[in-house]
Amino acid sequence: MTTSAIEDLSRRRGAGAGWLITALGVAQICSWGSLYYSFPLLAEAMRLDLGWSKPQIYGAATLGMALAGLAAYPVGAAIDRGRGRYVMGGAAVAAGLLLVAWSQVSNVALFYVVLAGIGCLQAANLYEPAFAVITRRVGAGGARRGITALTLWGGFASTVFIPLIQLLIDLFGWRGALMVLGAINIVVCGGLYFFAIDPKKDHPVPVREPHEPLPLTGRKAVAWAVRRPVFWALMVAFIAYAAAFSTLTFHLYPLLLERGLTAAGVVAVMAVIGPAQVAGRILIWVFAPHAPVRSIGSIIVIIFPLAVIGFAWAPAEVIVIAAIAACYGAANGMITIVRGLAVPEMVSREAYGSINGILVAPMNLMQAASPLAAAWLWSITGGYDAVLIAVGAGALVLCIGFWTAAALARCVDRRSGEYAGASQKKSSPPI
Missing domain, CATH: 1.20.1250.20 (MFS general substrate transporter like domains)
Structure with a gap:
């Protein structure tokens, strides 16, 4: 064909x-x-x-x-x-x-x-x-x-x-x-x-010439990907995101109660997050349908440390905290799209399932461990101040990790003349 x-x-x-x-x-x-x-x-x-x-x-x-x-x-x-x-x-x-x-x-x-x-x-x-x-x-x-x-x-x-x-x-x-x-x-x-x-009905695989390398699959694709610095930068970013997101997801209710909001106020704040996630995804759909995912992600990640600062220091008013939660929710919604597109646009267009599976595995493990670690930290310190500091540190690591991945992917784009993940010369696998 x-x-x-x-x-x-x-x-x-x-x-x-x-x-x-x-x-x-x-x-x-x-x-x-x-x-x-x-x-x-x-x-x-x-x-x-x-x-x-x-x-x-x-x-x-x-x-x-x-x-x-x-x-x-x-x-x-x-x-x-x-x-x-x-x-x-x-x-x-x-x-x-x-x-x-x-x-x-x-x-x-x-x-x-x-x-x-x-x-x-x-x-x-x-x-x-x-x-x-x-x-x-x-x-x-x-x-x-x-x-x-x-x-x-x-x-x-x-x-x-x-x-x-x-x-x-x-x-x-x-x-x-x-x-x-x-x-x-x-x-x-x-x-x-x-x-x-x-x-x-799956996407057809191009017929390759005899001298062209076969597409990488399974463990070979993973072995190739893990030799790329951009893969590890993305992994660091996503692990840090998982830690921050999971901690806030499981502890936001008691955290905001400790900040001085009423139970009804906390419920009102948390009710904003779901619709804000959808709104954030619509913003990408409408205003950035073709923008490189590295550019979208580089902007979105800034919101997470700012949101943590807001949860920690903003006045304990429902309207103010709800506005912060809306920004946080929109960023969460958009980062889901970034996670889904990071592999084909920044790492490799081949073996998506295998490479993405390895990339998100430690992220899922961190997502499981973080709430318990936060509860342990709260029990030791007697409050959520130390937890917020830890979450803020994770948000900063997210920014640094993703910015590093974006810079590495941009360098590859400059050399190849196309998005990271597109095929390079015949002598080397696609990135």
């Missing part, structure tokens, strides 16, 4: 990917809502019913998130091999069955086993595998629009599912709520992932 024929076929398949994006978007709302945002509500209902302590319950969530980090690479590698339909569809069904099993637990050991399984399956059901599926379908060059659109869908997960889950708990108790969530995963998520992901 000639290059022009491949480009024409790619455009036609990209234009016909609307059903895939819509199906993945609906499924992502349900996956995020049932597997991620449901936990705090269900945990509190379990604590009141079973008398378990918060550390017992949240320790299981930490274990699950850690295992999600370990599962990221094999999931990405499987999607690179064209198995996205079975990986995501099968994981959704398995997650639904584990949610049903969760509804029947009455001892801590079984609870930990179930949450460990759900954590592993998150690696196959949330954004990263969906990004890999989109990239495989439309090609690395056409993935930006699809990934941005998918994050717009996913941004509504908390808005839809938090009130739904609370309603289910009120009507049926936490056990009944889990059974409904399990059915949603099996029927809605499993069905949509299976029927929407079609390997036959």
